[in-house]
Amino acid sequence: MIRNSIVLFAASLLMFSCSTSKQVRNDRKMVDGTWTLDNVGYEGSEGDFKAQLFDDASAVCFEGSTWFFRNNNSTGNYTIQPGSLCSGGQRNIRWSIIENQGGGEQLQFKYIDEKKNDIYGKQGYRLDVVSLAPSQMTLKSNVTVEGDPVSVIYEFSRQ
Template sequence: MVKQSFFFMALTAMLLVSCSVSKSARSQRNLFSGSWTLNNISYENNTGNFKSVIFNDAEDICFEGSDWFFRDNNSTGRYTISSSSLCQGGDRFFRWSVVEPTQNYSSQLQFKFIDEKRKDISGGVGYRLNITDLTEQSMTLKSNVSVDGQPVTIVYEFSKR
């Protein structure tokens, strides 16, 4: 009986530790919460003119001026792209979280697409962006990609609404 109790307590403690979120990640989640505008997308670490499809969704120009909303109490959000001749407008819903930093990278925003009923529509595929700056008023996220075998960093600059 004592062994079973000890095993149960150890298992419970491991679950609590593995499911807990650090103070740093909680703080970043709180800063994300709310409405943001994606003001600018730019490219670093390479030269030339770039045009890209972001998040397998739309061209980069379509994202400039898009509205983003992060709800921290249930880890859901959405971004809205305005309709134009180049862009299919509308809401895109996602589930998001903050991934804690490791030796290899800084904190990251990760998200995957869901439908209005919060069901996964991306087959488990998601995206991670490095959080390089996050304050109550502004946010800068970066993603590293490869173009013709050369590294390029996509920079996303947001302001809080």
């Protein structure tokens, strides 16, 4: 009887330690669906930037891209329109929202293939959630350009 109680206690402790917060679950539900990346901007330094985002394409190629997030299995994709500067097409991703150590939240994703297998192992990307509302989402990533900190701001609207 005591042994069963210990096993039950250990299992419940493990289950609760791995669970996500109510806020993260609510935000995952809010992100679920289709979004358009309307604008990619920069903060923290003056000048013009030529950025390659997510080891994929130029920032200008991402403006107008369509992002789809499926909450029930944490998969999705984004689609870049083809153009003279952009190699268009759909990229499959696995995504989640996590709580970072500073108390905020981050959207993280990594590339997957059609069979939902990781393409680059553990390599992925994390974006700070600046704001999240039913029709608008703003994400931010911090980078360094020539030794100076720069924030890349991603402004989305729900389709």
